[in-house]
Amino acid sequence: MEFFSSLNFTSSNEDARSELAALAGPRRRLVCLTGSGTRPLDMLLSDAKQVIAIDINPVQNELLRLKIAAIQTLDHTELLAYLGILPCHDRLALHARLRSILPPATDAFWTRRQRLIRHGIWYAGRWEKVLRCGALGARAIRGKAIDALFASTSLDEQAATWRDCFDDRIWRGAIRLLGRPWIWTRIIGEPGGAFLPESREVERRLASAFNRASGSFFFRESDFVSLILRGCVSLPSALPLHLLPDNFSRIRKALPRLQVVDGGLTDLPSLGLGEADAFSLSDFGSYCNEAAYRSCWNGVLAVAAANAVFCERVFMNPLVAPSSRIIIDRTLSDRLTRSDRAVIYDIRAGHIARPAGE
The missing domain is CATH 3.40.50.150 (Vaccinia Virus protein VP39)
Incomplete structure (x- = not known):
């Protein structure tokens, strides 16, 4: 394969x-x-x-x-x-x-x-390309909200920004779309898609995980969140x-x-x-x-x-x-x-x- x-x-x-x-x-x-x-x-x-x-x-x-x-x-x-x-x-x-x-x-x-x-x-991998493509869409729709999210001065502020500006039908719909097995296996070429649950279950799990994380640590310190929302590493705190x-x-x-x-x-x-x-x-x-x-x-x-x-x-x-x-x-x-x-x-x-x- x-x-x-x-x-x-x-x-x-x-x-x-x-x-x-x-x-x-x-x-x-x-x-x-x-x-x-x-x-x-x-x-x-x-x-x-x-x-x-x-x-x-x-x-x-x-x-x-x-x-x-x-x-x-x-x-x-x-x-x-x-x-x-x-x-x-x-x-x-x-x-x-x-x-x-x-x-x-x-x-x-x-x-x-x-x-x-x-x-x-650093951004040459199959999944890096996919996630950076998604980040372009995120920036187009939520550019100012992303900046506000990464500039949060407290976890309470970050969680509120996430709840008010991100956890909506567009975000959850994007998760459901990306959570379809055929997107992974036929378009991305990712065999792990064969083992995904039903797309609404993918939405439930990931939306819940991001809601929890928004109040647990600053997203600007996460290389993964930086990649999916900004398309790049947020320096210096998101470096591995x-x-x-x-x-x-x-x-x-x-x-x-x-x-x-x-x-x-x-x-x-x-x-x-x-x-x-x-x-x-x-x-x-x-x-x-x-x-x-x-x-x-x-x-x-x-x-x-x-x-x-x-x-x-x-x-x-x-x-x-x-x-x-x-x-x-x-x-x-x-x-x-x-x-x-x-x-x-x-x-x-x-x-x-x-x-x-x-």
């Missing part, structure tokens, strides 16, 4: 604060899904001795390898310009500086995609953790702890990575029926150390945990869901119990 060999995610649409809280403590080996590369780079702020990024889509891993080289080579301002977050008159010149440390296959991959480098890769100025030096020094591996969750037993005691799983269940979900979790369980911790995101396909070893901490999960700046996910956090008889 083309989706699993395409550049689908390039920016940041999750909030690593949730994962860092769920996986807190000294860890030997943390396994996470690569996605846009933001997740594994943010996980370098954890206490894990090793962070292993895996993905069944090799293109997403090539993106992470590119970002690693950019962090190693460029200063913070240059990095933001190179990625496309800040303006830049010659990104190819910046790219030339990091080519010597790229793995040969990665260098060849991006040499064939100079146009993406020239325009900046690894790109915040105060974290840049720490991330650069931590890069040797990060390993990038081609493969998926079902492949974990055969990848030879050893036991892991922490897992950042994103929303892999968004792409699974029950059998595939069980297979992915079986891969995790096969390499999980005793009492390993996990953090999983649930979007619109809340499948039941397929093993009694998967122990969900409901209190922690609910707290992280309420504070998560990515808005649209429910968080499942907990630990993996020993197999029976051990």
Whole structure:
């Protein structure tokens, strides 16, 4: 399927604060899904001795390898310009500086995609393009209201602005339209659309999530909300953790702890990575029926150390945990869901119990 060999995610649409809280403590080996590369780079702020990024889509891993080289080579301002977050008159010149440390296959991959480098890769993904297109419509309809929303001086003010200027028939109708499976599968090319609930249920869940979030944290501090309403990162507060100025030096020094591996969750037993005691799983269940979900979790369980911790995101396909070893901490999960700046996910956090008889 083309989706699993395409550049689908390039920016940041999750909030690593949730994962860092769920996986807190000294860890030997943390396994996470690569996605846009933001997740594994943010996980370098954890206490894990090793962070292993895996993905069944090799293109997403090539993106992470590119970002690693950019962090190693460029200063913070240059990095933001190179990625496309800040303006830049010659990104190819910046790219030339990091080519010597790229793995040969990665260098060849991006040499064939100079146009993406020239325009900046931060907004080059399939979903970034979709969400920025939606942001154009949002700005046309609610430009002044968006400015007021992002300028709120209190959460009460923000919640009132959201309620009065956003939570209306236009907003809810847009959610219903985007929540139709055929929009995802036929137009966007997103296979996760096959597992969406009925469009009015999508509307109910997402409208409720945004209403709750409007009174929980400032939207200007959310990279995801910034992207869907403004079409760009709201600087500086909406940057993902690894790109915040105060974290840049720490991330650069931590890069040797990060390993990038081609493969998926079902492949974990055969990848030879050893036991892991922490897992950042994103929303892999968004792409699974029950059998595939069980297979992915079986891969995790096969390499999980005793009492390993996990953090999983649930979007619109809340499948039941397929093993009694998967122990969900409901209190922690609910707290992280309420504070998560990515808005649209429910968080499942907990630990993996020993197999029976051990």
